[in-house]
Amino acid sequence: MAACGLFRSLFSNFSTVLPLLTRSAPLSPLRLACKPYFRRTLASSSRLSAALKFTDKHEWIRVGDDGIGTVGISNFAQEALGDVVYCGLPEVGTQLAQQDEFGALESVKAASELYSPLTGEVVEVNTLLADNPGLVNKSCYQDGWLMKMTIAKPAELDTLMDEAAYERYIRSIED
Amino acid sequence: MMLHLRRTSLLRGWSGVCRCQTGNQPSRNSSSSSTSSLFVAPDSSSAGLVLHSQSTNVYQNLALEDWIDANVDLQQRSILLLWRNRPAVVIGRHQNPWTECNLPAMRRMGIPLARRRSGGGTVFHDLGNLNLTFFTSKKAYDRQRNLKVVTEALRRVRPGLDVQATDRFDILLNGHYKISGTASRLSRKSSYHHCTLLHSADRSALSTVLRPSCPGIHSNATPSVPSPVANLLDHAPTLQWEELLDGLVNQYNAEFGFSSALTLVNPTDESVFPGLSRMETELRSWDWTFGKTPKFSVQTLLDLTDGRSSARSSAQLHMEVKNGLIESCELDVPADWLPRRLSGELVNMLVGERFCPHGAAAAVALLLRSESGELQTRLHHLCDAVLSVMG
Numbered sequence: 001m002a003a004c005g006l007f008r009s010l011f012s013n014f015s016t017v018l019p020l021l022t023r024s025a026p027l028s029p030l031r032l033a034c035k036p037y038f039r040r041t042l043a044s045s046s047r048l049s050a051a052l053k054f055t056d057k058h059e060w061i062r063v064g065d066d067g068i069g070t071v072g073i074s075n076f077a078q079e080a081l082g083d084v085v086y087c088g089l090p091e092v093g094t095q096l097a098q099q100d101e102f103g104a105l106e107s108v109k110a111a112s113e114l115y116s117p118l119t120g121e122v123v124e125v126n127t128l129l130a131d132n133p134g135l136v137n138k139s140c141y142q143d144g145w146l147m148k149m150t151i152a153k154p155a156e157l158d159t160l161m162d163e164a165a166y167e168r169y170i171r172s173i174e175d
Numbered sequence: 176m177m178l179h180l181r182r183t184s185l186l187r188g189w190s191g192v193c194r195c196q197t198g199n200q201p202s203r204n205s206s207s208s209s210t211s212s213l214f215v216a217p218d219s220s221s222a223g224l225v226l227h228s229q230s231t232n233v234y235q236n237l238a239l240e241d242w243i244d245a246n247v248d249l250q251q252r253s254i255l256l257l258w259r260n261r262p263a264v265v266i267g268r269h270q271n272p273w274t275e276c277n278l279p280a281m282r283r284m285g286i287p288l289a290r291r292r293s294g295g296g297t298v299f300h301d302l303g304n305l306n307l308t309f310f311t312s313k314k315a316y317d318r319q320r321n322l323k324v325v326t327e328a329l330r331r332v333r334p335g336l337d338v339q340a341t342d343r344f345d346i347l348l349n350g351h352y353k354i355s356g357t358a359s360r361l362s363r364k365s366s367y368h369h370c371t372l373l374h375s376a377d378r379s380a381l382s383t384v385l386r387p388s389c390p391g392i393h394s395n396a397t398p399s400v401p402s403p404v405a406n407l408l409d410h411a412p413t414l415q416w417e418e419l420l421d422g423l424v425n426q427y428n429a430e431f432g433f434s435s436a437l438t439l440v441n442p443t444d445e446s447v448f449p450g451l452s453r454m455e456t457e458l459r460s461w462d463w464t465f466g467k468t469p470k471f472s473v474q475t476l477l478d479l480t481d482g483r484s485s486a487r488s489s490a491q492l493h494m495e496v497k498n499g500l501i502e503s504c505e506l507d508v509p510a511d512w513l514p515r516r517l518s519g520e521l522v523n524m525l526v527g528e529r530f531c532p533h534g535a536a537a538a539v540a541l542l543l544r545s546e547s548g549e550l551q552t553r554l555h556h557l558c559d560a561v562l563s564v565m566g
Contacts, residue, residue, distance in 0.1 A: 057363075086269040086294075086397045086469070091498075104268065106397055110316075110359040110366070111268045111294035130395055130470070 001058050001077045001105065001114050052141075053117070053160035056169065060141070061117040061160070063151065071117060072145040073105070073136065076170050081107040084136040087129040089147055094122040096149065098156050103146070105136065118156045120149040222252045223433025225424050229441045233263035233289045233300060238455035239442040240308055240367060241292065246450075247310070249365040254310040255427050257420065257437075260300040262286045262377070264384055267295040267358060271396035271468050273530075278388040278566035286384060290464045293369065295358030296399030299384055303375035303406065307423065309368045316366040318344050318357060320430065325355065325372065328426035332418055333411045345402065346370075352405030374419060375408040388566035391475030391492075396468065465531065466499040477560040479512060479553075488512045492561065496530045506561070513553050517546070521558065532562040 051063045058077035061069045078084070086106040096102050096116040103114045125147045129135055135144040151157070161169060228236050236258045243254060263286060264276045272278065272288055275297040281288060300306070309321040322340040329338050337349045346355035359368040381404065407414055424437050442451055457463055472495050479488040491507040504525045508518040524538040539558045546554055 086395070088269055088469070106267075106269050106294040110361045110368075111292065112361040113363070115363075 001073045001081070001112055052163055053157055054163070054166035054169075055115065055117045055160055057115045059115060059117050061157075063157070067151060068123060068148050069118060069120065069151050070145050070148050072140055073114070074166070075140050078137045078140045078144070080109075081105060081112060081137075082109045083107055084133045087126075087133050087136065087146065089125040089129070090122050092122055092124060096120060096122065098153075098159075105133075114146065116149070117160060118149065119152045121152070122147055122149050124148040223428065223431055223435045224252060224254045225427060225433075225435045225437050226254060226256045226440045227420075227437050228256065228258040229439050230443065231259055231261045231302065233260040233265065233287065234455045234458045235442045235451075236260060236306070237265075237289060237291055237458050238451050239440070239448070240369070241454045241458075242442070242448050242451045243310055244360070244362055244365055244367055247365075249310055250312045253312075253315065253431065253433075254308075255424075255435075256306075256308040256310065257423070258306045258308070259302050259304065260306070262299070262301040262380065263289055264297060264299055265289045265291055266297045267397060267399075268292055268360075268467075269294065269397045269469055270297060270399070271392065271394045271471055272465060273388045273468075273471075273566050274392050274394060274396070275385070275399055276388065277384050277386050279563075281384050284380070284384070286380075288464055289458060290467060291358065293358040293360040293367070294397065296356065296397070297385060298356060298371055299376065299381040300371070301376050301380065303373070303377065303408075305372040305374055305419070307370055307372065311366055311368075313361060313364065313366045316359075316361070316368065318359065318368050321368050322346060322355070322357070322370065324426045324430045325370070325423065327430070328419075328422040329407070331426065332422040333414060336411060343400075344370075346372075348405050348407070348410060351403065353402040354405060354407060356402075372419075373404055373406050374414075374416065375406050376404075378404065378406065389473075389475070389564045391473050391564070392471055393474065394469060394471035396471065461499070461529070461531075465529070468496070468499055470495070470497045470502075472496070473564060475564060477557070477564070479508075479556060479560065481553075481556055490518075490557065490560070492564065494525075494530070494564075499530055501525050501528050501530055501535075508557065513550070513557060517542075517550065517554055518557065521554070521561070525561070530565050532565045535562055535565060 052060050054060050054074060058074045059071060060074050061071050063069050073081075084105050084107045088104040088106070090096070090102045094102070096119065098116060098119045100116045101113045102116045102122070105112050105114060126135075126145050128143065129146070136146070138144065228239055230236055230239070239258070240256065243256065247254065262284070264281060266272050266275050266288065268291065270290070272290070276288065278288070307321075307325065311317075319340060322344060325346060326338045326340055329336050338346055338354070339350070340346050344357035345353050348354045354373045355370050357368065357370040359366065385401070407419075420437070424435075428434055440447070442448055445452065472493065474493050477490045477492055479490055488509055490509070491505075493505040494501055495503045504522045506518050506522050508515070520542055521539065524542055525535055528535045528538050539562070543551060543555055543558065
């Protein structure tokens with residue numbers, strides 16, 4: 001997704017020891033108590049699914065046992081985007097090549113393009129987002145999933161980042 | 176003469192920079208002296224460019240934005256594009272034109288509709304409205320800073336003018352009249368933020384066209400937030416275009432440390448903007464303008480009362496519209512007014528058609544020809560009522 005990377009200039013003036021995510025997430029004692037918060041977020045999502053892979057545009061894909069990939073945007077992305085007010089998603093049956101634009105999220109920040117993590121066909125889109133686009137912010141790894149797709153070229157998965165690599169990537173663009 | 180030459184060579188130099196995104200190709204341009212600075216890696220004085228579109232066609236100008244976004248390397252430089260359009264209504268990426276604007280009035284007035292790629296709400300453009308587009312890398316995306324260029328420029332040309340940017344990125348005059356609205360788009364590597372600026376727009380045309388086409392539409396498309404508006408000229412009667420443009424260019428340069436002069440560009444020149452006309456064609460298409468409307472439903476009561484009988488009659492209409500096409504349709508017409516067979520046939524004709532009076536009219540014309548007399552008159556009446564719902 002296209003919003004990320006630009007907000008580091010907004011946040012770079014803020015000098016706190018808390019990582020980016022705790023600054024803008026709603027505060028709760030549990031979140032403030034743990035550090036690094038960012039690692040904890042990814043760890044909790046990885047308990048739910050072991051196979052999260054990330055693109056450099058902050059989309060994730062989780063491959064199910066049936067070989068279907070579920071696609072969404074990362075926590076870093078949803079925070080950078082702000083409140084999502086509309087999800088423009090593709091039609092079922094749409095053929096996508098890796099990095100093709102597959103839709104757009106409109107938020108208070110801007111209309112931001114979404115890029116397909118892999119080559120494949122759209123088999124399902126999250127219809128809950130039509131009436132509740134905020135799910136993308138509230139539950140970006142679970143209820144706020146965007147679409148599901150077939151995986152036509154499994155080798156492309158190797159071009160994506162695993163959680164640890166994505167975490168390093170986030171840190172590097174924050175610097 | 177020198178100025179003309181400088182402008183022309185700036186254009187050629189600029190297009191050279193655009194095409195070679197990876198580096199410098201000083202051999203590309205034969206006149207080296209005044210363009211050579213554009214081919215080297217931009218230092219702070221050449222890192223900004225101010226362009227003024229010679230076109231007043233809304234589709235060409237929107238396509239020009241798309242072209243710059245797709246073709247210019249904005250990592251090292253930024254661009255301010257100034258443009259105006261002949262009267263047009265422009266809706267945001269995810270909006271519903273049937274709820275946002277009065278399509279029948281626009282047809283009568285010859286005002287076209289365009290859907291832009293950025294988000295946000297619906298605006299009316301005419302030659303009294305200035306559009307500013309700030310192109311930067313995503314890293315440098317900063318809407319408040321861009322709006323500060325506008326408010327500072329206005330305060331400099333007319334000290335004491337009460338203009339303020341809000342946290343919704345509107346600019347208000349005297350605390351409550353909207354003179355500018357903002358929208359933006361983030362793509363692969365770059366971003367653009369554009370805003371309007373009301374100088375001397377036709378406010379009566381604006382309020383005529385910015386109302387719904389038809390009642391009864393239920394949609395989760397992004398809605399506009401209506402605001403009372405004012406023209407700068409009404410509050411600063413001596414502020415002419417030239418002074419406003421100069422002020423904006425100077426302030427843009429001052430704010431970002433650039434020293435760019437205003438360069439005229441012609442989006443119809445394919446040698447400078449190859450592929451722009453293809454982008455324009457896409458923006459003009461029905462599939463983009465109307466077909467991109469988020470799924471919506473229409474529920475409304477059609478008044479079938481004709482002048483002849485005193486009996487009131489009405490029909491319940493329910494349609495689901497997806498991608499601008501009628502996906503499903505229910506029409507509940509009293510059987511004593513029109514046989515169910517006929518209202519059923521009308522429904523069959525409509526499903527799959529564009530939600531558009533012209534598209535559907537051709538389909539229903541066929542049906543009308545098959546009937547005669549009183550039935551035909553009533554069927555015609557029903558068809559007109561249904562078509563009028565489509566804007």
